[in-house]
Amino acid sequence: MKEKKMILANIGSGSSYLPDIAEMLIERRETMKVEEWRLMDIDSYRLNCTGNYVKKMFKDAGMNTKIILTMNLEEAVKNCDFVISTIRPGKSDMRNIDETIPFKHGLIGQETTAPGGMIMGFKTIPAMLDIADAIKKYAKSGCYLINLANPSGMIAEALNRHTDIKFAGLCNGPTVIRNAMKEIYGKENPDDVFVEVIGLNHLIWCKVFYKGEDVTNDAFKELLKWSEINLPALRKEFVDVSLQEFIGYIPMGPYLGFYYDFPGNFEDLQKYSKNHWEGMVKHVQKHVGDVIDDLTMPENATRAECVKVIEKRTFELYEKLDPRAYQLACNTRGGKGYGEAGITLINALWNNTNEIFSPDVRSMGTIQDFDPNCVCTTTSLVNASGIHPIAFPKLPGHMMSKIYAAKEYEKLAVEAAVTGSYHAALEALVANPLINSYDHAKAALNELLILEKDYLPQFKEAIEELEKGNEPKN
Structure with a gap:
């Protein structure tokens, strides 16, 4: 052949x-x-x-x-x-x-x-x-x-x-969790470990099974210990043990924290560089050396500002073909594992390997009482014939309420992105479960549209009205 x-x-x-x-x-x-x-x-x-x-x-x-x-x-x-x-x-x-x-x-x-x-x-x-x-x-x-x-x-x-x-x-999150669980439980046989992932992208929960037994609660405690040693920055992104046990699933951070503790995560994000930069520098020193020791970060810089500073140094090193560039990216940006997730999925489709992944795909009934034609993040079997979502037991009511609201937000946001509809954009924000003020949502939307107008041509008419102090008509 x-x-x-x-x-x-x-x-x-x-x-x-x-x-x-x-x-x-x-x-x-x-x-x-x-x-x-x-x-x-x-x-x-x-x-x-x-x-x-x-x-x-x-x-x-x-x-x-x-x-x-x-x-x-x-x-x-x-x-x-x-x-x-x-x-x-x-x-x-x-x-x-x-x-x-x-x-x-x-x-x-x-x-x-x-x-x-x-x-x-x-x-x-x-x-x-x-x-x-x-x-x-x-x-x-x-x-x-x-x-x-x-x-x-x-x-x-x-x-x-x-x-x-x-x-x-x-997303690299499911790959990171699966690899961690295999390292914790599957040293003798990785196939003894099975991780179920379900939800929407960045609103996902998982259960862990070892030799067919549900070990989710124990796995979460072990994951906290593992991350303290292997990915200390990740440790800060998980919820408390008592909340995880209440849910019965592992909420996969950091994004779930927004839904379970808005005030705490709001404050943490505002102080991103103060909370993360010092630990990041120590982690880089351990794995890459002194490549960012001379860099400084403004107090309370956003993650984007941190990324920009690190990227500048990373590309200076890439330009010199310095191998520390890749190590710097891997040990600071949080995206390590995307390559593994993407290429392993492609390999399963290409070589018919029947592997388990958690992609964003059409639900097709994997979540009970959820529109099968909408996209979700779900455990799926992947082979040459395609991506096949696996059906789940009925999810707890509070999880479903968050999924429903977040999906309505996504659907309205997609409509706005494609049509340039200001009304759909504002409705999307009002639907989002993390937003509880129409006035605040509207003010933020208006400011963002104007500041980023060069990248939003579909909203040209709405932005022109906003700049005149008028209410957009569509």
């Missing part, structure tokens, strides 16, 4: 995590032959920095995959089998606005949930639909779009409602 060779594209290849994907491709080179890897980005500096770095990784590993750097979407996806997306319109500068403006109005300032996360979705969804359109026109029939960009769940819902291509959204 003729050996199968894959054509793979990465859209948003200026991501500092591109080497994470390269590492996984190198690791799987015997079973997943990649003939061409197309790297596309609209930022030539970042594209060349990461592109040349992964070329060196492949050369050092003896890989003969052809790597193509391009700024042209059609060239990138033509005849592809799989396309991975890691795009971020507006980069860290716009992310910082997404994270800071909501605080002024008493709302969570975060890149994946409302209101900042909704604006990020408004910037990202039109670009993702363009990518989907290019895939339909130029890629191979059946090409999958694997999205790693945030807000992943909202993007997946947009792809679900407005395209007919094959897709899956992924």
Whole structure:
């Protein structure tokens, strides 16, 4: 039989995590032959920095995959089998606005949930639909779009409602938890460990089974000990043991904290750099050395500001082909594991391996009493025939109430992102379970739209009215 060779594209290849994907491709080179890897980005500096770095990784590993750097979407996806997306319109500068403006109005300032996360979705969804359109026109029939960009769940819902291509959204959280549980319980046999994941992207819970027995409560305590040693920054992102035992599932942080302790997480996010920077520097010193010892961070800087400072140093190192660049990204940004999640999913589809994942896909009934045509994050069996969600027992009522509300928010936000409807955008915020003030929601939305208008052409008419001091008509 003729050996199968894959054509793979990465859209948003200026991501500092591109080497994470390269590492996984190198690791799987015997079973997943990649003939061409197309790297596309609209930022030539970042594209060349990461592109040349992964070329060196492949050369050092003896890989003969052809790597193509391009700024042209059609060239990138033509005849592809799989396309991975890691795009971020507006980069860290716009992310910082997404994270800071909501605080002024008493709302969570975060890149994946409302209101900042909704604006990020408004910037990202039109670009993702363009990518989907290019895939339909130029890629191979059946090409999958694997999205790693945030807000992943909202993007997946947009792809679900407005395209007919094959897709899956992924977060690294389930991969991190599964790997931790296998390290804790599965040292003799990793197959003894099974982790169920259910919910919506960044609103997910999990149960842990060891040799068929539900060990969730014990697993959470072990996870806290494990993270203290292996990922100390992650330890701060989990709820208290008593709350976890009340739920009966492990709430997968940090995002669940927003839903269970809004005041505490609101305060923590406002003091992000104060709470995290010192520990981050110590962690980097342990794993990478003194590469950021000379950097300073303003008091109470947002996560976006921290990311921007670290990214600048990371790309300076990538440009020099310094291996500390990749280690710096892995040990600070929190995105380690995306490459493993994305490439392992692709491998399961490509090689028919029947593996378990937790992607953002159409529910198809996996959550009882939830619209089967809507996207959720769910444990799924993946093989060459596709992605098959696994049915779950009925979830606790309080979990379902949060899922229902968050999904209505996502549906309205997708409508607004596609149509430019100001009314739908405001209605989405009012529907969001983390927002309890119409006036605050409206004020934050208006300010964000005006500040980020260069990235929101679909809202041109509404923004013009806002700038005149008028109420948008649509």
